Amino acid sequence: MGKIKEIVILSGKGGTGKTTVAASLAELIHDKIIVDADVDAANMYLLMEPENIKETEFKGKSIANINTSICTSCNLCKELCRFNAIEVINGDYVVEDISCDGCRLCQTACPVDAIEMVEQIVGKWIIADTRFGDFIYARLNPGGENSGNLVAMVKYQSKLIAEEKNISTILIDGPPGIGCPVIASLSGSDYVIVVTEPSFSGISDLKRVLKLTEHFRIKTGIVVNKFDINIENTEKIEKFAQENKVEVLAKIPHSFCIIEEISKKSIPSTNCEELKKPVIEIYNKIKDYFEAEMAN
Amino acid sequence: MKAFIAVEKNEGIDSKIDNRFARASYFMIYDMESDEILSIEENRFKNGAHGVGIETGNYIIKSGCKLVIGATPGPKAESVLRASNIEFYIAENCTAKEAIERYRAKA
C-alpha cells in the first residue's frame, strides 16, 4: 500500500466555498476518509448526513485552579500571570478559564501550593458513517483556545482509520485564517487546495495562506470561486499564481444553483452543471500530480 | 549502549516497529550489550497537539540512549536528534528484533 495522501482545503478568507469544494470532491474520490477540521464552526456534517455516530469527549489543555481555602492572597500568581487570567473577585483569587493558557507558572510560583491544574472537557470528536465513507468531525465548545489540539486529534484519528482500513486518501475541509488550527490542519499533509474569490480581500488573504503553505513546503493549488464576479481580479490571481509557480486548478462561476443546493443540504456538484466540470478538473489535476510523484 | 525503539504494541522483542515515530504507541529501551529489554512504556505524548516530536526527543535525551530505531521522524524530532548527535536507524515494516539484527548486520 502506498503512503496515505492527505489533501487539505483552505481559504484564508472565510466564506469562499471551501466546504462546497470539499463536499463535491468527496463525491468523486472513491477511496477516502473525509475530515471536517473547521472545529470552531463545523459545517460539513450538514451535507454528509452522518449515521452511526460515535462521540468521544475531548480534553483540552489543563487550566489552573486556585484552592481559596489554602490561598493566602499573596498576589504573586496575579503578578506573574502573563495572560491576565487571575482576578480578585470578592476577595478571592480566581482563575478566569477563558484567559488561562495552562502554562503552570502560577502553580510553580505559589508558595503554599494552592494551585492545581485541572483537565477540562472542551469539546468532542465524532466518527460517523456516510454514503461517502467514514467521516470525522468535531465540536469545540465555544470560547476555548484548543482548536489546534482538536484539529490535531481529528487528523490523528483519521490516519488511524485510514491505516486500519487501507484507505488511500484523507480529504480535509480546513478552517479559515492562518493561525493555529490552520497550521495544525496543514501539518504533514501532501497537497493544499486554496479556495479563493476574486475580491481584494480574497486576494490579500490568498497571499497570506500561500506564504504559510510555502513555509511548510506543501504543494498547493488554487481554485477561484465565483470567478466571474470580477474578471479583472481573477486575471490578477492567475498572474500571481503563475509568478509563484502555483497551479490554478479550476475556476468556478457564480451560481444560484450552488446556493439553492446548499440550502437544501444537497451536495452542489450533484445537480449543478456549472460545478461539475471544474470539480472534475480539480480531481484530475491532483490525481496527475500524485501519480507523477509516485513515479519519482 | 542503550537503544530507544518506537514500537506499535507491547509484544516484547517481537513488537512491530510503529509507522509513526514521535507518536508511536510504545517506547522500548533496549540494552544492546546484554540483549535485554530494559523497559517498554506507553507513549504518553502520543495525543499531544504541538511539539510532540520535541517531547519525544527530550525523553530520548533523558533516557541516555545513544541509538534510536524507528520510522522516519518528523522535522521536530529530527532536529532534536541531530542536535544530540544520537544515531538514528530507520526501520519500517518489521519487528524490533529484525530491526536490531539489520542494524548490527550493516555495521
Place this chain on the structure above:
Amino acid sequence: MFIAVASGKGGTGKTIVSTSLALVAKKCTYIDLDVEEPNGHILLKPEIEKEVPFNLKIPKIDEHVCTFCGKCADACVYNAISIIPNLKKALFYPDLCHSCGHCTYVCPVNGAMEEVYREIGKIRLGISKDIKFIEGRIDVGVISGVPIISWIVNNYIDFNEINIVDSAPGTSCPVVESVKKSDYIMLVTEPTPFGLSDLKLAVEIVKNMGKKAGIIVNKDRGKNIIDDYAKTVNIPILLKIPYSIEIQESYSKGIPLVEAMPEMKGKFGELIDKIICENGKN
C-alpha cells in the same frame, strides 16, 4: 462605547457591516481585530500614519552560563525547549513558545536566561475621513493572534468614543478576546444552513458572556431560516442586506457598501443611532 461585529461563519459580511457602520457613525474609531486576515483597510483605505511592531517576550539561553540542568525544558508545557546536557546544547523553538515566562522563572542560574523580544505582528494606526483606524495583523506562521488582540483591546480603546470592532470569524479564543469587553455584539449571518449552524455557536458565546446583541442577515433572498431562530433566542434582527451580485462586485473592487448602495447608508445610519441611543455610552 464598544460595538463588536462578529459572526460564527466566515464570509458572512462582518467587514462589510463593520466598515459601513464606521462610515455612517459621526466620528468613531474602527478597529480591525481579524488579525489573521485583516481586510477593513481595503474598504476604508486609511492613510497609515504609524506602524508599531508588536513583540512577545521569548527566552534566550546563554550556553556559556547555562548548566544544562533542564529545569526550563521540564517547566515548558509547550515543548519549546530541548536541553542536551552531554553536548552542552540548549535548543529553543520560537514557534511553539507562548511567552508565558515559566522557563525564565525556574532557571536557577543567574544570567543563563534572559528575555528578548520577538516580533509577531504589527499594529497600524491611521485615518480615513473622520474615522480613526487601528489594525492588528500577525505575521504569517505565528500561531496565535490573541496577544495582539488583547493588547489592542486593553490599550487602544477609549470607551468615551464610539469604537467599532471587526472581530475574527469563528467562535474560539481570538473572537472571545475581541468581544470580551464589548457593550454590544452585532452578529452577521447568512440565511443558509451553514450560516444558521454557526450563528447558533456565536449566540452561545453571547449568552455565556451576558452581552446584548443583534443579528444582521446578509445575502438575504426572501424566505429566511434565521427569522424563526432569532425569535427563539430572543435576539432582534436589526437589518437585512439583500443578496445582490452588484454588492459582491463592488465589494470585490474594494468599494464600501454604503458608497455602492446609497439606500443602505440611511439604514446603517438609523441602525447605529439606535444602538448608541439604546445602549448609551459608558
